[in-house]
Amino acid sequence: MSSKTIVAATRRLPAACEARLSSHYDFRPGDDELAYTPRLLADHAAGASALIVSPCDRIDREAIAALPASIKIIASFSVGFEHIDIDAAKGGNLRVTNTPGVLNDATADIALLLILGASRRALEGRRCLEDGGWQGFRPTLLVGTQITGKRLGIVGMGGIGAAVAKRAQAFGMTVLYHNRKPAQDAADCRFFNSLEEMMPHCDVLSLHLPLTNETQGLIDADKLAWLPAGAILINTARGGLIDDDALIAALKSGKVAAAGLDVFAGEPKFDRRYLDLPNVFLLPHLGSATVETRTAMGMIAITNINAVLSGKEPPYPVV
Numbered sequence: 001m002s003s004k005t006i007v008a009a010t011r012r013l014p015a016a017c018e019a020r021l022s023s024h025y026d027f028r029p030g031d032d033e034l035a036y037t038p039r040l041l042a043d044h045a046a047g048a049s050a051l052i053v054s055p056c057d058r059i060d061r062e063a064i065a066a067l068p069a070s071i072k073i074i075a076s077f078s079v080g081f082e083h084i085d086i087d088a089a090k091g092g093n094l095r096v097t098n099t100p101g102v103l104n105d106a107t108a109d110i111a112l113l114l115i116l117g118a119s120r121r122a123l124e125g126r127r128c129l130e131d132g133g134w135q136g137f138r139p140t141l142l143v144g145t146q147i148t149g150k151r152l153g154i155v156g157m158g159g160i161g162a163a164v165a166k167r168a169q170a171f172g173m174t175v176l177y178h179n180r181k182p183a184q185d186a187a188d189c190r191f192f193n194s195l196e197e198m199m200p201h202c203d204v205l206s207l208h209l210p211l212t213n214e215t216q217g218l219i220d221a222d223k224l225a226w227l228p229a230g231a232i233l234i235n236t237a238r239g240g241l242i243d244d245d246a247l248i249a250a251l252k253s254g255k256v257a258a259a260g261l262d263v264f265a266g267e268p269k270f271d272r273r274y275l276d277l278p279n280v281f282l283l284p285h286l287g288s289a290t291v292e293t294r295t296a297m298g299m300i301a302i303t304n305i306n307a308v309l310s311g312k313e314p315p316y317p318v319v
Contacts, residue, residue, distance in 0.1 A: 004024075004025050005025050006026045006049060006070075007025040007027055007028065007052065007305060008048040008050070008051050009021075009030045009051070010030040010034075010041070011054045011056075011057075011077070012030060012031075013029070014291065016299075017299060017301075017302060024306075025050075030044070038063040039066060041066065042066040042068060045071055047070055049072050049073075050071065050075060050309060052076075052305070053084070055076070055083050055267070055285075056267055059084040059085065059089075060088070061087075064088040065088070071094065073308040074095070074097075075096075075302075075304050076098045076099070079100045079103060080098070082240075089319055094319075095308050095314060095317065096317070096318040097305075097308075097317055097318060099296075099297040099301055099304075099316060103160075103296075104160050104163045105293075106289070106290045107288055108164045109167070110262055111160075111167075111206055111208075111234055111260075111287075112164070112168070112171075113283075114234045114260025114261070114283070115206070115232065115234055116147070118258040118279070118281045119204070120145070121258070122281055123279075123280070124142055124279075127278070145230075145232070149174075150173050150174070150203040151173070151175075151176055151201055151203045151204070152175050153177065153206070154175060154178075155195065155209055156179060156237070157178075157183040157208070158183075158208060160208045161206075162186060164208065165186060165189055173204075174190075175189040175190070176192060178191075195223060195226070200227070200228060203228065203232065204232045205219075205227060205232070207235045207236070207237045207242075210237070215240075215241055217241070217242070217243045218241050218242075221245075224250045224255065227256065229255055230254070230256075230257040231256055232256070232259065233258075234261075235259075239261070239263040239270070242265070244273075244274075247259060248273050257279060258279040258280065260282075260283075261282050262285055263285055268284075
C-alpha cells in the first residue's frame, strides 16, 4: 500500500497535471461521466488530504459535511467558486482555492468568437450548408452585422473584461464599461456608473462578472429593455447572470438581435429552447478550453494544494 498522501479529483485533468500529481502524491483521478452525490463524493475522497473539483460539481453544505475529516483543501479548477458553499467550508476548517488570471486570454478569445458568430449569423450559415439550402452567392443572403465601429458594453472590467476590451478595440469597436469603480487598465474605454446609464448605448453587451446573490438573474426583462433594438448579448461568465425567459422572449421579438452564450444556468443542463432559435450561437463552456490554459489552471490548483499540505498559505485562497 502506498504511503503517499492521497489527492483526489472529481474529473480527469490535463495529462501534464495528472503526471505531476502522480509523481508527488497517490493521485486518484475522477470520472467525467459521473454526477457526484455527497455520498459518492465522500467515498471517492476517502483517505484523501486534498480534493480537486470542477465548476460542474455541486459542493454544498451536505457534500462538505459528508467529506472525510482527512480533507484539508478543496481546490477548485476554476475562477468562480459559486458551486462551493463557502460558509460550510469555513465551518469545516477547509481551505478553498481557485485558479484566477491564467484564463483571461482564452476566455476573451471565446468572447470575440461569440461576438463574431452571433453578429455574422454563423449558426444559420452552417445550417444553410447542412440542409442544402445554399444556392450560391446572393447579395441579401444571411446579411449580418459588422462589428467595426459598433459600441461594446462590458459589464465587469476585471482581467477578462480588460482582455476583451483590447481585442474589441483591435476590431475597431468603441468600448464602454460598467464596474464598481473605474479600472486602471481600461485605456480609451468609457466608464459608466450604472447599467441603466450604459446599456442604451450598447450595440453589443458582454458579461464578465461573478455569479453572486446580488448578480443572480441580473440581466432580466427590465434591463434588456434598456438595450437599443437589435443589440447583441454575449455571456462567457456564468449562466445564472441571465434570466433565460426574458432573453428568449427578447430574441423572439427581435429586441435582442442575437446572443452568443458559452455558459448556462444549471450546467450541464441548459434551457433547450435556445436550440430552436437561429439567432443564438452556443458553445458548451469552452472559455478556458485550450491546452495551454487548462494545463496552467491545473498547475495552479496543484500549487495551491502543495502549499496547504505543507502548512503554508496558498497563493490563490478563497477561504
